Amino acid sequence: MKIHRAPRFSGFCGGVKRAWSIAMRTRDNTEGPVFVSGELINNDPAMRALEAKEIGILRVGEDESPTQPGTLIMRAHGEGPRSFERAKALGLNVVDATCGIVKVVQQKAVKLEDDGYQVILYGHRNHPEARATIAYTKRGMIVESVEEAEALPRFERVAALAQTTALLSEYERVCEVLKAKSEVFENQGQVCAWTKMAQDEAEEVAAGCDVMIVVGGRKSANSHRLVEVCGQRVPSYLVETVDDLESWWFTADSVVGVTAGASTREQDVLDVIEAITAIGARHGDGTHGSGVAVGERAMAASRGHLSIGPPGIPPDRLEEEVR
Ligand code: SF4
Numbered sequence: 001m002k003i004h005r006a007p008r009f010s011g012f013c014g015g016v017k018r019a020w021s022i023a024m025r026t027r028d029n030t031e032g033p034v035f036v037s038g039e040l041i042n043n044d045p046a047m048r049a050l051e052a053k054e055i056g057i058l059r060v061g062e063d064e065s066p067t068q069p070g071t072l073i074m075r076a077h078g079e080g081p082r083s084f085e086r087a088k089a090l091g092l093n094v095v096d097a098t099c100g101i102v103k104v105v106q107q108k109a110v111k112l113e114d115d116g117y118q119v120i121l122y123g124h125r126n127h128p129e130a131r132a133t134i135a136y137t138k139r140g141m142i143v144e145s146v147e148e149a150e151a152l153p154r155f156e157r158v159a160a161l162a163q164t165t166a167l168l169s170e171y172e173r174v175c176e177v178l179k180a181k182s183e184v185f186e187n188q189g190q191v192c193a194w195t196k197m198a199q200d201e202a203e204e205v206a207a208g209c210d211v212m213i214v215v216g217g218r219k220s221a222n223s224h225r226l227v228e229v230c231g232q233r234v235p236s237y238l239v240e241t242v243d244d245l246e247s248w249w250f251t252a253d254s255v256v257g258v259t260a261g262a263s264t265r266e267q268d269v270l271d272v273i274e275a276i277t278a279i280g281a282r283h284g285d286g287t288h289g290s291g292v293a294v295g296e297r298a299m300a301a302s303r304g305h306l307s308i309g310p311p312g313i314p315p316d317r318l319e320e321e322v323r
Pocket of ligand 1: 099102195
């Protein structure tokens with residue numbers, strides 16, 4: 001058995017990595033309760049790890065209040081102005097972990113509305129990032145599909161924005177519809193390049209493998225998307241933890257690809273690689289990858305001696321302007 005891990009974009013994206021570090025640092029350096037403003041990331045094992053470190057969830061934007069003062073970390077997806085106002089009113093010490101790319105979109109939404117545009121954001125109505133961004137406007141709206149854009153009335157001035165993880169091709173179709181419905185149209189959408197690069201890399205790895213394993217949360221949309229992309233090449237499976245692995249997916253001769261969603265911790269990826277290595281050994285073959293036993297590499301990495309894939313790239317290197 002051979003194991004190939006997607007080398008650059010498997011695991012925490014820059015924004016999530018930053019938010020996670022902020023949460024850990026804040027917990028280590030802060031007395032009293034520490035909260036996050038919602039699920040920091042869409043990954044249950046990671047959220048359980050935060051809980052174990054006594055970092056709770058406090059949805060200030062949904063009228064929740066703490067029983068005693070503490071520190072509130074605003075999550076990477078961002079929060080609307082009401083959450084910041086309520087946190088202040090409740091006397092909470094606020095640490096803002098909003099991803100820089102998301103912050104730029106929020107600022108654009110405010111400016112475009114001030115300039116007289118009807119702001120229309122393409123994204124998911126229930127996604128925290130889309131909701132938070134639109135919360136910075138008075139009249140902004142979210143459309144989830146081309147059909148919803150078509151159903152809108154005409155506006156004199158329209159500015160289009162996108163949820164940062166939106167599918168670019170769909171967003172461009174929405175823009176075409178909105179452009180035809182307005183006298184003046186501004187395309188100010190800014191899509192994060194991380195998702196696209198992770199998908200391209202995963203597909204490339206999958207093309208050289210017999211089976212692909214995506215480590216990611218069951219609720220993580222970008223992890224499911226990776227499974228879809230890889231599934232077009234080879235049988236591909238989503239695993240949240242090692243417990244989800246099935247030995248019948250592999251044979252002694254399998255070439256196994258591994259990638260991970262943007263909200264998957266490095267340790268979860270390493271654990272899965274270790275477990276696949278063990279399955280390979282049980283199938284009667286020495287498991288290896290890139291000339292070094294992956295099991296050894298994973299163990300070394302988990303001890304901090306070696307990284308088998310860069311865990312994150314700063315968000316400011318991931319911006320992709322869409323105009
Ligand atoms: S915008 Fe990109 S870097 Fe920021 S949190 Fe979202 S996926 Fe991660």
